[in-house]
Amino acid sequence: MSGYNSKPLPPARAVSAPEGWKPAEQFDPFEAFLGPYFERKRDGAREFSFLADDRHSNAQGAVHDGALLTFADAALGYTLWDATERAPCVTVSQHSEFIAAAQAGDLVTCLPALVHKTSDVVFIRGDFLVGTKIIFTVSAVWRIWPKA
Amino acid sequence: MSENLEGYTAVFAEQGFSKYVGPVWQSADGTEFIFDVRDIHLNGGGTLHGGMAMALADIVMDRTVRDALQDNKTLAISLNCDLIGPAKLGDRIRGVATIARRTRSIVFISSELSVDARIILTASGLWKILGNE
Numbered sequence: 001m002s003g004y005n006s007k008p009l010p011p012a013r014a015v016s017a018p019e020g021w022k023p024a025e026q027f028d029p030f031e032a033f034l035g036p037y038f039e040r041k042r043d044g045a046r047e048f049s050f051l052a053d054d055r056h057s058n059a060q061g062a063v064h065d066g067a068l069l070t071f072a073d074a075a076l077g078y079t080l081w082d083a084t085e086r087a088p089c090v091t092v093s094q095h096s097e098f099i100a101a102a103q104a105g106d107l108v109t110c111l112p113a114l115v116h117k118t119s120d121v122v123f124i125r126g127d128f129l130v131g132t133k134i135i136f137t138v139s140a141v142w143r144i145w146p147k148a
Numbered sequence: 149m150s151e152n153l154e155g156y157t158a159v160f161a162e163q164g165f166s167k168y169v170g171p172v173w174q175s176a177d178g179t180e181f182i183f184d185v186r187d188i189h190l191n192g193g194g195t196l197h198g199g200m201a202m203a204l205a206d207i208v209m210d211r212t213v214r215d216a217l218q219d220n221k222t223l224a225i226s227l228n229c230d231l232i233g234p235a236k237l238g239d240r241i242r243g244v245a246t247i248a249r250r251t252r253s254i255v256f257i258s259s260e261l262s263v264d265a266r267i268i269l270t271a272s273g274l275w276k277i278l279g280n281e
Binding site: 004005006027028029030031033054055056057058059064065066067069070071072073074088090091092093094095096097098099 | 162197
């Protein structure tokens with residue numbers, strides 16, 4: 001793996017953090033393009049969120065699958081970084097279930113759960129909520145290259 | 149932002165996510181999709197972001213389902229993606245989708261994204277048909 005960007009990128013749109021949240025540093029151009037994403041501490045881990053707006057919507061006004069898939073990839077990646085001291089990693093496979101619609105203006109939150117980590121593979125999952133209602137869930141396999 | 153691609157039409161290009169990250173082009177016969185990787189689509193390692201790759205598969209499959217079921221509203225309920233290889237800045241991704249079966253309430257569909265002859269992503273999904281309960 002060649003060098004990964006280590007310089008935080010500004011989000012494409014200025015969005016104020018909801019109370020209790022702060023912006024999560026973004027290093028991937030595509031995440032900054034859809035950002036900002038937010039974070040807060042919960043049970044010693046980072047919980048993540050984003051405020052859905054028109055950039056994230058489909059023609060029906062609901063949050064687009066792609067915006068959820070991208071936020072999921074970001075949230076799981078953050079959690080994986082936290083567990084591996086930022087080891088280089090890539091998504092290998094992700095199973096995603098779209099359970100209910102979210103709307104523009106909704107705050108979508110996720111506290112990812114690292115299920116199991118081996119020397120080169122991580123099993124990780126996440127439930128995505130609007131308030132207390134689950135709207136989306138993913139389970140994923142990531143490949144990691146731990147630092148020696 | 150998007151120059152035209154002769155023989156192709158931009159899908160879901162009116163508003164929202166698909167316009168913002170697009171265009172995703174569809175051939176006139178509906179069977180082939182094209183997406184050019186730009187700098188905004190990358191991850192911090194300089195390759196296509198996994199979220200955008202999965203989103204592209206979702207858009208290709210969603211358009212294919214809607215084309216096949218013009219009288220029904222549909223929505224994705226399940227999507228499984230295997231991210232087989234990277235795509236880089238400037239790559240032209242081709243997408244195809246195949247409907248395996250349509251029941252009264254569910255469409256079973258799969259898709260494949262490739263750069264030249266190299267497959268970068270395979271996906272399978274379930275789309276719910278609304279209004280047929």
